[in-house]
Amino acid sequence: MEISAKADSKSNTIFHQWEAESKLISFILLMFSFAMIRNIELVIIMILVSAVMFFVSGISYSCLLNRWKTPAVLVLLMGLMVLFFSEGQILITAGSLTITREGLLGMIILISRVMSILTLIVILFETTPFLDIITAMHNLGLPKILADMTLFTVRYIFTLNWQLKQMKKAIILRGFIGNKISSWKEYAILIGGILVRSFEQSDRVYKALAIRGYSFEQIRSAPAGWDSRDKTMCYSFAVLALLISSIQVYLNIPGV
């Protein structure tokens, strides 16, 4: 788990240079258009688009594979359910299980949609500094409460995670094993302990902030200007997203 203030500086692709605000809008439009896809013809386009973007972004395979692993179990379970329990034209029957054409296509569409959208997310977050994303979201209308909460939370996740690990090490040193149901109470005390510590620390954090003039009305930064390349990229993504969704809507019309 790592989040850095600046994006990986080793690569400098077109995605790395793209200004965060227009990039965020573009990626979200494209993700939503991907989420609409229900036809196998569009799946091919979706896979092509995300593959090209992945190669251009210069992100490593291991990074992408790591992200694909997380939802794998759930997606596979749902994929199998779609494969075996969809109604339609029967392709194969094995005992009580039948595979229909619709089921097979449904599974392929589901899994490739999950993987493609995840690829877009990996590209977006690997090529944009986290702080820039939050600032861009704030400039695009994310309430200040949420922007501030996100930044404070990220900052203290690492500190508190370290403290929790120390607390756990300290009780392990005194004989805690923690693999039995009877150790739930100790786990609850660890959880309670970290909540209490965070609460106590938050009071000092607030005071330190107040000394340096934290007030709720403060504005973070001026909106970034979009240059012509940002605009071109954003318009192209918007057109692509619009194209995909209109084709999908057209294909949904009965009789087409």
Next chain:
Amino acid sequence: MHIPDGMLSAGVCAAGYGLTLLATGYSIKKINQSREPARDIPKASLLTAAFFVASLVHIPVPPASVHPLLNGLLGAILGYYAFPAILVALFLQAVMFGHGGITTLGINAVIMGFPAMVCSIIYRRFKNSEQSSISHSVLSFVTGSMGTALSVILFVLILINFIPANINAEAEKIAIYTGAAAHIPLVIIEGILTAFVLNYIRKVKPELLDTNF
């Protein structure tokens, strides 16, 4: 128990964002009416970070282990900050580990956050400082297990009903029941954990439960 990107249609995702917008708007309105948002925001954020970290703890259920959801507990402690806190935590989980998703962020926030809001109301309605340790434990158990139970129900219903495919009705029903039944142990664990945690806090730091977030 988060729905990944790509599982649900764009329409359902948009509806999830719509509901999230309403819940966030309501929470922020309530927060702005409070005494001092500038004071409470760092507090709520550190607690959010603590919940984030706590949910990474492996709770043993031999022979396996589970991550707790803690959304009932979070509701009880964070009050009006519960929904924003869950939204922030889910966003960070999606970004940092790839749990859940961005297009499904709204719907996941509904699954986790609405039950937390319900738990918040119930815990605060029935808690009082004079009540005995046993009645506080029962209330805490109910808060914790209800948070998880409601989330499980929402999760399974949304996943099975809105997954864009033509699954037959019989299989759908079976999937819902199996999905829900598989989570029963988690519901009980959450109840027990929440009772332990809230009793612990009540003993060592009662101010935390009296903070009017």
Next chain:
Amino acid sequence: MSEQETVLRISNLNFSYTHSGMILDNISLNIARGEKIGVLGPNGTGKTSLFLLITGVEKPSSGEIYLYNKKITPGKFHPELGMVFQDSDDQVFNFSVFEDVAFGPRNIGFTGEELASRVNHALGHLGISHLKERPPHQLSGGEKRLVAIAGGILAMQSRLAIYDEPTSNLDMKFRRKLINFIKTSNQEAALIASHDLEFILETCNRVIILDEGKIAADGKPQDIMGNWDLMKKHSLEVPHSLWNK
């Protein structure tokens, strides 16, 4: 001392939390330009509370605090008063070192070039410009302390610098760096609470002992810290370097 310009004037300050007894009991103190005051005393005698009152974060039960002739109003932002907290993690909250140091000046109203130059100057002064883009959670304890000083005092160009246990958890290298910094720093006055008595001896030209909410002693560091009876009375020890004097 009376001919010197008074930086901070505290008169008849009382403070208590609602749920506990008296923390500070009728404190009066004048701090003159050029003074670096070591604040000694056992734990829980109100050192941190005194500092938070001076900065206006806590509200006194009664009494007044003036910075030059300006009254410190509780709840208001006073960039002239900078403080470094005991635990740097309480203070260094932001997502990158640059953003953290920029936080105070930005709240004063600085933007753009001016803001960047203030931040860069503060970081450069402490020799930590190379940490600019780093997220604070990746820094060592010593590095975090320097970031806290850059953001809490230097970037705000505070006139009075307050340090709460500045050497806690520091290794020898950073401790020495801090001593050199405080000795040569150009704030108008400083208040330093520490259990590190040798550190106080090296950096301060005046010492007060705070015990049970009262100022129990006030004078030159050698006189106070070399007084065996006085130090023992307040659960303190004479530092080794004064044993033969």
